[in-house]
Amino acid sequence: MAEATKTFDVIFAGGGAAACIIAGRLAVADPALKILVLEAGPHSRNNQDHEQPARFFSALGRCGETFTPYVPKANPKLDGRVSSTVTGRCLGGGSNVNVMNYCRAAASDYDDWETVYGNKGWGSKSLIPLLRKAETYQAVSTNDTHGKAGPIKVSFAKGGHNLANEWLGVTESFDQHRGQIDDVNALYACDGYGRLARFIDGKTGKRSDTASAYIYPILDTHKNLDVQVRKRVVRVIFDGKRAVGVEYVDDEGDHVRALQSPSVAHASRLVVLCAGAFGSPAILERSGIGSTSILSKNDVQQIVDLPGVGEHLMDHYNIIPNYFAADYGDTLDEIWQGTEAEVKPFVDQWSQTGQGLLAHNGVDAGIRIRPTVDDLKTIGPSFTKRWNDCFANAPDKPIMIMVIVAGYMGPPPIGPRQKFFNTTSITACPMSKGYTHITSGVNPYAVLDYDPCYLHEEADLHVMRWAYKHSRELARRMPAYRGELVSSHPKFPEGSEAAGKAPSRPVPIDGPKIKYTEADDRAIDEYVKQTVSSTFHSAGTCAMKPRAQGGVVDDRLNVYGVEGLKVADMSIIPENVTANTYNTAIAIGEKAAVIIAQELGIKGVPESD
């Protein structure tokens, strides 16, 4: 149980990726501003699973207390399979548990937010200066979109990426049409292969999360910032239509007792929901803001009829075919599959130098890829409208993100330990959209009624089929290729020429491409349905767009129909970004800090670096 009611100027519900940026910026800019952050999970400081980059995969596999799993309905489009997702659950949220892949949206993704959805100040011209302000790009930059002195550190691996180099070598000879690109993340261009940076500090070898970057350095010195962990916000409380605080419970121990006597914190100026794509709409619905049918089903008295709350749930989703790698491959398998004793030498090296395989995320090369005219024919007519509507006239938008990952991603394979790599293909902007809603009006621990609706649009399936084929041609030409882990590939019909083998040797760069029959294509589709999984980029459930179009917040992040309440996290995006989402969460955090500072009359939160 928390102490007696306290009053703050600003209360943040959720202390994740975006929240830490906003709270940190405001706390420094105005030491008189009393800020409360209520985060459901624990502190993340000094947690080796977070700090030591290569441990991300083992931590994800254990899905311990710094993760929240979300289990959807069985999906008929996945042959009845259930494909779950997770979010971070600790100070820093997803930024503390993510894969650290530095992947930035297309400039036109942000421009669409401004021009298509009418959100003034959210186009690339406004957001790029904020992205620069947020980051220190620890590499030579070939363009002026990267930052030099921001709290978030971005680096390239200094060694241990020989498989990425091989893959890039193959792409150079095999796919000359696309070729190489200087900076895969230059915002205005895509469709070239290149090295990938990571959200890892190249000097210390530590993960660069928003808690470490914006909160922990000031927590002891800025007493105006009160961060309470293991506190779960139940709902916002209102005086009429004005948000004046939140009700919250302890996020551990006896849930029932906590629920019977929730604590209250008052906000004299603003309540900001930063609980992520699942948490923020759930808090809104428990507070009486949402669609009439959802609220009445859960006995919540309606304050505002906002049918868009919890709708338009977007994600990116991926397939991960694995391949055997030659012994010389620098892979993370030893760290991901090894015992603590086997990992210890890497820990020692990392502790002493900040380098070595533990300072890796294993994702060192990739492409944000667009289809050629021939590729569009291969994908087929189901994708034509989507292509014409979204991509044809936006040359900076990829349809897939394809990366090589140095290691086996999956449950430990049977047999003696071996080396692997995989080629993960991620849908950059899938058509399918889902929803997430509460199943209890009072219990913040109740499971959510959630369905990401993966593959509900056939085009998404056909794009993935094409991506599988393309990434496979690249993989089998790498000198370190030693065959396919057949269990993580399609079950091609017996006798099919498309069937993979292990062990086997690389094919020559100019060797023929695999020819697929219709039966082979069906096998790939089946494989996609059986294995497609979340990339953990859930977003869009409190969309920033006009209320009449299902919007939940306006372009100042105000929730429609009430006062003193904003949402600021990945739930506000009106349309997906064609990239992994951490960088966009950073943009939202920085932009929200500027907006709030302006409205509260706080100086010292500039709009650029």
Ligand SMILES: Cc1cc2nc3c(=O)[nH]c(=O)nc-3n(C[C@H](O)[C@H](O)[C@H](O)COP(=O)(O)OP(=O)(O)OC[C@H]3O[C@@H](n4cnc5c(N)ncnc54)[C@H](O)[C@@H]3O)c2cc1C
């Ligand atoms: C496993 C994983 C891998 C990923 N990999 C990458 C990657 O490689 N690259 C990339 O760019 N992006 C990646 N992402 C995505 C990125 O990290 C997220 O998009 C980003 O963290 C979202 O930020 P947010 O502020 O919207 O929400 P979050 O960071 O999820 O923060 C929400 C916070 O609110 C808290 N919360 C929820 N409900 C309540 C409540 N009722 N009361 C109090 N607190 C609450 C949660 O505990 C959480 O800490 C990954 C995400 C995950 C989970």
